[in-house]
Amino acid sequence: MAHPTCQTKPVVFTPFNIICGIILLIGGVITILRFTKGIGAVTNLDDNNPWGIWIGFDLLCGVALAAGGYVTCATCYIFGLKKFRCAVRPAILTAFLGYALVVLALHYDVGRPWRLPYPIFFSQGTSSILFEVALCVFLYLTVLFLEFSPAAFEWLNWKRARYVIGKISLVLVIFGIILSTLHQSSLGALFLIVPSKLHPLWHSGYLAVYFFISSIFAGMSIVIFEHLVVDRFLHDKIDEEHDIESRNVALGFGKTASFLMAGYLMIQVIGIAIDNDWKYLGTRWGLWYLIEMIGFVGLPAVVYAIGVRERNLKLVQWTSFWTILGIILNRLNISLVAFNWQLPLGQKYFPSWMEVMTTVFIITIGVVFFKVIATRMPILHAHPDYPDDH
Amino acid sequence: MEPDYNTLQEFVTHTKGVAYLLIAVALVALPVFWRFLTDRDDKKRTF
DSSP: OOOOOOOSOOOSSOHHHHHHHHHHHHHHHHHHHHHHHOGGGTOOOOSSOOOOHIIIIIIIIHHHHTTHHHHHHIIIIISOOGGGGGGHHHHHHHHHHHHHHHHHHHHHHHOOGGGTTIIIIIOOOTTSHHHHHHHHHHHHHHHHHHHHHHHHHHHHTOHHHHHHHHHTHHHHHHHHHHHHHHHHHHHHHGGGGOTTTBOTTTOOTTHHHHHHHHHHHHHHHHHHHHHHHHHHHSGGGOOHHHHHHHHHHHHHHHHHHHHHHHHHHHHHHHHHHHHTOGGGGGSHHHHHHHIIIIIIIIHHHHHHHHHHHTTOHHHHHHHHHHHHHHHHHHHHIIIIISBTTTSOGGGSOOOOHHHHHHHHHHHHHHHHHHHHHHHHSTTSSOOTTOTTTO | OOOOOSSHHHHHHHHHHHHHHHHHHHHHHHHHHHHHHHTTSOOOOOO
16 A cells, blocks of 8 residues: 655645735735724625624534534444545544634624633523524534644644544543434524514425434545545655545445435425415515425435436536535525524625635645644544554 | 415324325435445345
């Protein structure tokens, strides 16, 4: 087996570094503005629209797309499908960075970062779903850090720490899955409280179920798409085993995602029937809902199925990107587009360029950290001392 | 045309009735979709 090493002379001013540098610079300036001038100076938020894209995209989409960690761990360690083992570390790294950036984004929205420990340690609002979300994210971020740590210990050659963490890995996996199940669904349940604000086609008593099920195929899709990206940009860091197994991962996850999406579509229809919301389907909101459900759930499910049947890896990989767009659309519809749907257009929220730039800034931090870690630590390849533990 | 419901029971009876029909459709459609998804897989003999 080949063990990739960094043999080329590092070049500082690559297009990637220059673009990231510019984004980080602009993001840094906006960060200073946000924390010195207040939230009103950089956002278009108001009393009607207190949650913008920092919650709708950074938090809701971030958590959904970080679901690859628990989905892959469950597949590999709970269901025993060891052929998906190569996907575990990249998925955990993505999930860890994803959740860390969710917390970072939350700081921008909430402000006063020194108050972050309050909901957990000082003033627990146990009657609020947000408390459960906060507790789960706090605990799950810790679990993800511990799940990621073996790669860091192998890189640092801390054999004793690596041995100890290896002994508790299954406990961490189980704990992580429980926490994910809780907060992925709770993020949907959060919107149960706003039946008059959220459009009836998106509001349902099954919101928690919708969020949980969609997080599973979102997680699978991000794992598939992630390999497409690392194969394109970090190919020299991928070892032979990872390269071969990733095809199984894409086809296996594509098949499961396809079936789950079909099931998700069915329960969405049943949800409409239970609430008797058929009359809304003939409106413009109904058209938008059908575009989301047919264009970004039904069709990708069928294309995934065709890709899996034909063993067409590229088709499956690009369908994963399509599915990711669908998840983003769903979360944005629920938190922004169909939220406050009865407000006149003039009072609707549209993000300022600084809000968008902050989101781009946060994503860029994630991409840079992923690249820095994946090029140094045994994420996409096995460490020579631990060939079977990868 | 939206039917008139005079009581909550009428409403729930109607919506639950439609939901149960849809569940029956799902119970038929999902196995068919699964078959479409897997019929080209290598068959494993388990006996």
